[in-house]
Amino acid sequence: MFPLYLHNTAHLCFSAKLTDESWLWHFRYGHLNFGGLKTLQQKNMVTGLPQITASSQVCEECVISKQHRNQFPQGKSWRAKKALELVHSDICGPITPHFNGGKRYLITFIDDYSRKLWVYFLQEKSETFVAFKSYKALVEKEVGHLIKVLRTDRGGEYNSHEFVIFCENHGIKRQLTAAYTPQQNGVCERKNRTILNMVRSLLITSGIQKSFWPEAVNWSVHILNRSPTLAVKNMTSEEAWSGRKPDVNHFWVFGCIAYTHIPDEKRRKLDNKGEKCIFLGVSDKSKAYKLYNPNTMKIVINRDVVFDEKETWSWNQNVVKESIPADFDDHEKGQQPMENEQEVEVTQNVPIDQSPLGADSQRSQRVQRKAAWMTDYVITGVDQSDDPLTHFALFSYCDPTIFEVAVKEPKWRKAMDAEIIAIERNDTWELCHLPKGQKTIGVKWVYKTKLKENGEVDKHKAYLVAKGYKQEFGVDYKEVFAPVARHDTIRLVIAMAAQNSWPIFQLDVKSTFLYGDLKEEVFIDQPPGYVKLGNEHKVYKLKKALYGLKQAPRAWYNRIET
Numbered sequence: 001m002f003p004l005y006l007h008n009t010a011h012l013c014f015s016a017k018l019t020d021e022s023w024l025w026h027f028r029y030g031h032l033n034f035g036g037l038k039t040l041q042q043k044n045m046v047t048g049l050p051q052i053t054a055s056s057q058v059c060e061e062c063v064i065s066k067q068h069r070n071q072f073p074q075g076k077s078w079r080a081k082k083a084l085e086l087v088h089s090d091i092c093g094p095i096t097p098h099f100n101g102g103k104r105y106l107i108t109f110i111d112d113y114s115r116k117l118w119v120y121f122l123q124e125k126s127e128t129f130v131a132f133k134s135y136k137a138l139v140e141k142e143v144g145h146l147i148k149v150l151r152t153d154r155g156g157e158y159n160s161h162e163f164v165i166f167c168e169n170h171g172i173k174r175q176l177t178a179a180y181t182p183q184q185n186g187v188c189e190r191k192n193r194t195i196l197n198m199v200r201s202l203l204i205t206s207g208i209q210k211s212f213w214p215e216a217v218n219w220s221v222h223i224l225n226r227s228p229t230l231a232v233k234n235m236t237s238e239e240a241w242s243g244r245k246p247d248v249n250h251f252w253v254f255g256c257i258a259y260t261h262i263p264d265e266k267r268r269k270l271d272n273k274g275e276k277c278i279f280l281g282v283s284d285k286s287k288a289y290k291l292y293n294p295n296t297m298k299i300v301i302n303r304d305v306v307f308d309e310k311e312t313w314s315w316n317q318n319v320v321k322e323s324i325p326a327d328f329d330d331h332e333k334g335q336q337p338m339e340n341e342q343e344v345e346v347t348q349n350v351p352i353d354q355s356p357l358g359a360d361s362q363r364s365q366r367v368q369r370k371a372a373w374m375t376d377y378v379i380t381g382v383d384q385s386d387d388p389l390t391h392f393a394l395f396s397y398c399d400p401t402i403f404e405v406a407v408k409e410p411k412w413r414k415a416m417d418a419e420i421i422a423i424e425r426n427d428t429w430e431l432c433h434l435p436k437g438q439k440t441i442g443v444k445w446v447y448k449t450k451l452k453e454n455g456e457v458d459k460h461k462a463y464l465v466a467k468g469y470k471q472e473f474g475v476d477y478k479e480v481f482a483p484v485a486r487h488d489t490i491r492l493v494i495a496m497a498a499q500n501s502w503p504i505f506q507l508d509v510k511s512t513f514l515y516g517d518l519k520e521e522v523f524i525d526q527p528p529g530y531v532k533l534g535n536e537h538k539v540y541k542l543k544k545a546l547y548g549l550k551q552a553p554r555a556w557y558n559r560i561e562t
Contacts, residue, residue, distance in 0.1 A: 022053045024309065028251045030223040031062050031201040039228040045236050046226060048249035065200030079112060079231075083241065084145045086112035086175075089132070089152045090188035091125060092196070097211045102402045106217055108195070109135050110187055114240035115231045117191060119221050121214050123402065128157035129166070130442075130470075136170075143241075151175040153185050195220050206255020207312050208278065215290075219254050219281035250289070252279050257311040258291050261304035274306070278313050399447045403528040406447055406462070415462035416445060420530055423464065426515070429524070429540035431532060440523045440539050442467040443546070464527055466548035516545035516555025 025037055034054040039045070041052045080086040093105030103121040107128060110117050118139070120131040132150075140146055150167065152158040154176050167174055177184040198220040199213055208216070225238045226246045238246045252258070258279040262272065277291035277300055288303040294313060406412035423429070434440060446465050450458040497504050522542045526532065545552035 020055070021050055022055060024253075025049065025052065025251075026055075026059065027205060027253045027309075029227070029248075030198045030220055030254065031059065031066075031205070032223065032227055033062075036228050040236070043228075043234050044245075045228065045234070045239065046246050046248045048247055048251075061201045061204045065204060066197040081113065082145065083111055083113050083143045084139060084147045086149045086151060087147055088112060088185060088187040088191075089150060089158070090185055090192060091122070091128065091155065091157065092192045093122075095213060102404075103214060106192075106195075106214070107131050108188055108191060109139075110191060111139070111241065112187070114237050115187075115229050116225055116237040116241040117221050119195075119217060121217075125155070125157040126160075129160060129163045132163070133166070146170075147172050149173045149175055151177075151185060151187075153177045191224075194224065198223070202254045205253070205312075206278075207315065208255045209315070212280070212292075215280040215292075216254065218284075222281060223251075250282060252307050253309040254281065255279060255312055257308040257313065258289065259306040259308070260289075260291055260300055260302045275300075279305075279307065399449055401447075403445050406445060407529055411460045412447055412462060415447070415460045416464075416529065419462045419464055420527070423546075426544060428544045428546065429542050431535060431538050432523075432541050433537075434523055434539045438521070438523055440525050441470050441549075443524050443527050443548075445528065446547075463547050466524055466546045468548045468550045468552075516552055518542055518545055518549075518551070518555055520551065522549065 022034065022037070026032065026034065029037060034052065037049070037052045038054060041049045088110040089108065091105055091107045095104060095106070098104055102123045105122040105125060107120050107122055108117060109119075109132075118135055120135065122128065122131060136147055147170075150172050152174075157163075158176075164174075166172075195217060199216040202208075202216045202219065203210060203213070225241075226236050226248060229237060232240045236246055238244070256279050258277050259274045260277050261274055267273070275293060275295075277293045280290045280292050280299075282288070283290045283301045286301055286303075288301050289305050291300045291302065291305065292298075293300055294315070400406040400409070400412065406416070443464055443466050446463040448461045448463070450461055452458045494504070496502070523539045524542060524546070525539060526536075532538065542549075545555040549555075
């Protein structure tokens with residue numbers, strides 16, 4: 001009973017603190033110190049923040065997660081006079097447990113002038129170059145300036161040949177720290193420590209499992225960009241960067257209970273109008289909140305949310321015991337819908353091995369439900385008591401997402417061998433040296449378990465997919481086009497077939513896009529696991545299309561048109 005007593009005591013202290021508005025904003029602001037909160041309020045650096053009163057009480061989560069050694073004296077260093085004159089960058093990791101997709105590292109970029117912070121998540125350090133190019137394209141378009149200086153450590157990920165050549169071609173001066181002197185990159189080193197301190201505080205307070213650390217990192221970065229910093233006087237980093245004073249009315253306690261509205265299209269008349277979720281921050285693509293539903297293991301993006309900041313999710317519960325009545329008043333319990341945005345909802349599956357509830361409990365306890373629209377249809381030729389959707393849901397979790405996992409299983413290795421054989425039999429590419437001035441497009445493996453009508457496994461398929469998002473219009477492709485069929489047309493044909501008892505046959509052309517001839521010069525990296533010995537520095541020049549290329553549908557259509 002003693003551990004239970006301690007837990008209840010801590011919970012009572014936490015609830016008591018949340019009744020104090022200053023403590024409430026301390027939690028909302030990711031455990032930002034009271035001095036920082038008072039600075040934001042007194043100097044009017046944000047809107048929506050009430051009067052802050054400093055507290056003499058100790059925040060246990062802050063002490064546990066942020067305690068550190070005393071700082072060494074620091075001298076003054078040169079500061080940038082405008083945005084992107086100097087950018088600091090550093091990599092932190094590997095961090096365990098791995099997140100969805102095998103993310104193990106985080107890379108930060110900090111603008112020295114505004115001290116605004118950006119973060120990207122990586123599977124391997126070798127993805128650093130791709131992350132930097134994405135960051136460069138984003139920020140240079142935002143402010144209309146070019147990056148002049150990049151300051152990093154001497155890690156191999158920053159000193160690869162392609163990275164060095166890229167910086168030289170774009171006039172980016174490199175500043176590298178001296179060996180074993182991380183203090184020279186102190187801006188990023190200290191910021192990474194601040195991020196992880198805040199992440200630990202958020203996870204401890206909310207009780208969310210550590211597998212959600214990237215979500216806590218994203219929310220921490222969002223907070224830090226709207227927090228005071230000694231490097232920028234009388235304004236936040238966000239205001240120094242964009243010129244706009246940030247609003248914090250959308251701040252809520254990370255990990256608190258959030259009730260999200262279910263759209264009419266996704267429920268029937270007597271279904272609940274809301275579902276219980278966990279607040280994870282805000283969406284970076286929509287003006288809406290980002291939530292997690294532990295029962296469905298899905299990410300939900302929605303603007304119509306009711307928050308209960310005094311409650312957190314009980315991870316030992318199997319099902320949601322609370323629901324929102326149909327006549328629930330949307331303005332109760334402090335709902336703060338985000339302005340000028342239509343309701344948006346998307347979902348993203350979380351792998352079963354990363355689920356906070358664990359693989360065994362989820363597979364045995366999760367109840368599979370058909371979508372509401374499927375109740376209008378009858379499946380023929382299948383035992384209705386054994387829903388094929390159940391088989392699909394179970395097997396979908398078995399598909400690996402990264403090569404390092406798939407290569408350990410013979411069935412996926414065999415599938416990759418078959419894909420390479422099909423590609424080479426079709427004379428899709430030729431091995432060559434990369435011409436001067438050209439660049440390559442990366443490739444990755446995508447794995448899919450194919451099922452029969454009764455839900456049994458048909459085969460395991462591996463697709464070699466080009467990273468088409470790296471293609472540039474006018475360079476790697478000139479025209480895109482995809483022949484498509486409207487769903488209305490497909491439904492009409494199926495309805496006519498059902499009415500007249502016509503049989504329906506489906507034609508599947510194996511490796512369809514591999515038959516399309518390319519007109520442009522496209523070079524790709526050698527696929528993971530199939531690099532030619534002795535020719536590691538060579539690349540493939542594509543003669544025919546691959547999945548993922550922007551012009552692949554057009555190339556295939558041109559082939560069948562002729």
